[in-house]
Amino acid sequence: MKISENVLQLLNEQIAIEANASSYYLSVASWCKVNGYDGAACFFRAHSAEERDHMLKIIQYLNELRIHATIPQIEQPPQEMESLEQAFKTALQNEQNVTKSIDKIINAAQEENDHRTDTFLEWFVNEQIEEEDLFETVLQKFDVIGRDKLALHEIDKILDKLKTTT
Numbered sequence: 001m002k003i004s005e006n007v008l009q010l011l012n013e014q015i016a017i018e019a020n021a022s023s024y025y026l027s028v029a030s031w032c033k034v035n036g037y038d039g040a041a042c043f044f045r046a047h048s049a050e051e052r053d054h055m056l057k058i059i060q061y062l063n064e065l066r067i068h069a070t071i072p073q074i075e076q077p078p079q080e081m082e083s084l085e086q087a088f089k090t091a092l093q094n095e096q097n098v099t100k101s102i103d104k105i106i107n108a109a110q111e112e113n114d115h116r117t118d119t120f121l122e123w124f125v126n127e128q129i130e131e132e133d134l135f136e137t138v139l140q141k142f143d144v145i146g147r148d149k150l151a152l153h154e155i156d157k158i159l160d161k162l163k164t165t166t
């Protein structure tokens with residue numbers, strides 16, 4: 001096999017992490033839509049699709065090495081959100097965990113002189129910088145604009161615009 005069992009296991013776990021992130025964002029999008037946050041619903045729907053793309057990238061990488069990737073079982077995400085802000089806090093936390101798990105795979109790949117996996121994951125490192133920045137930027141809006149109904153409406157409009165740039 002072209003990569004070690006250890007790196008393969010970590011990459012398969014990463015596939016599951018991306019799949020679960022996609023599912024979480026879809027659940028948030030669904031909650032946003034029925035709670036009147038149309039912009040946020042579009043934002044999270046687009047983000048769910050991005051996470052699915054991340055999962056597909058890893059599957060494709062393994063397949064190109066002629067390795068069968070493990071297609072994961074998806075955990076049921078929370079259906080109810082405490083608030084729009086809380087959904088973003090959880091999202092940021094998830095992204096920070098993703099960053100850590102990407103780092104872990106890179107460390108393992110480097111220890112094993114697995115340059116191709118190391119290089120492949122560079123894209124994810126840069127993506128995580130963008131994603132953490134994005135969620136931190138949105139969270140700051142709650143402090144800057146506020147949390148009352150009018151403020152949330154403004155934030156929702158901002159999220160609608162942001163969806164096209166994510």
Ligand code: OFO
Binds near residue numbers: 018098131
């Ligand atoms: Fe948003 O994280 Fe994927 O990689």
